[in-house]
Amino acid sequence: MTHALIVIDVQNDFCPGGALAVPGGDEIVAGVNAMMPDFDAVILTQDWHPAGHFSFASSHDGKVPYDLVDMPYGPQVLWPDHCIQGTTGAAFHADLRTDADLIIRKGFRNDIDSYSAFFENDHKTPTGLEGYLRTRGISRLTMVGLATDFCVHYSAVDAAKLGFEVTVRLDACRAIDLDGSLDAALAAMKSAGVTLV
Numbered sequence: 001m002t003h004a005l006i007v008i009d010v011q012n013d014f015c016p017g018g019a020l021a022v023p024g025g026d027e028i029v030a031g032v033n034a035m036m037p038d039f040d041a042v043i044l045t046q047d048w049h050p051a052g053h054f055s056f057a058s059s060h061d062g063k064v065p066y067d068l069v070d071m072p073y074g075p076q077v078l079w080p081d082h083c084i085q086g087t088t089g090a091a092f093h094a095d096l097r098t099d100a101d102l103i104i105r106k107g108f109r110n111d112i113d114s115y116s117a118f119f120e121n122d123h124k125t126p127t128g129l130e131g132y133l134r135t136r137g138i139s140r141l142t143m144v145g146l147a148t149d150f151c152v153h154y155s156a157v158d159a160a161k162l163g164f165e166v167t168v169r170l171d172a173c174r175a176i177d178l179d180g181s182l183d184a185a186l187a188a189m190k191s192a193g194v195t196l197v
């Protein structure tokens with residue numbers, strides 16, 4: 001079996017000082033770098049929004065960050081402007097090793113967000129990552145990164161549903177934890193068959 005490390009969204013805007021900082025987000029970088037040589041493939045994901053993306057509260061009159069809006073695909077949390085294409089905030093943390101096999105970008109369509117590395121938030125539109133992994137013969141995935149309760153959570157659950165054997169290393173993840181979202185994410189990952197370490 002071929003085993004890949006998937007590093008979710010270790011970008012400046014998700015680290016302390018960034019626009020959507022995850023507490024302690026930068027603490028995982030050294031550990032993630034140290035894990036990379038143990039895998040057959042390393043894949044980085046990068047949240048990559050156009051300016052004015054609909055998932056930003058600033059794109060909706062009268063809304064503030066963390067409000068919810070209804071989208072055709074269900075409720076969507078509104079975020080501070082973050083990870084705008086080509087900005088310093090969208091760049092990987094300066095200490096993260098970026099000599100990966102693949103960098104996959106997500107959230108680049110203006111009218112749909114993408115937490116998962118596999119599908120956009122309609123749970124239908126693929127990012128192409130599944131095909132990449134299958135054609136390389138990769139069947140085991142270990143996931144790390146930011147944030148545990150959003151992009152790591154949705155990526156892990158989608159991967160498990162697609163039949164990959166998935167482990168999430170919680171020591172190499174950090175959470176936003178919005179209204180109990182971390183507990184809900186841990187329960188959802190467990191019930192999807194994801195191994196939490």
Ligand SMILES: [Zn+2]
Nearest residue numbers: 047049083107
């Ligand atoms: Zn985003």
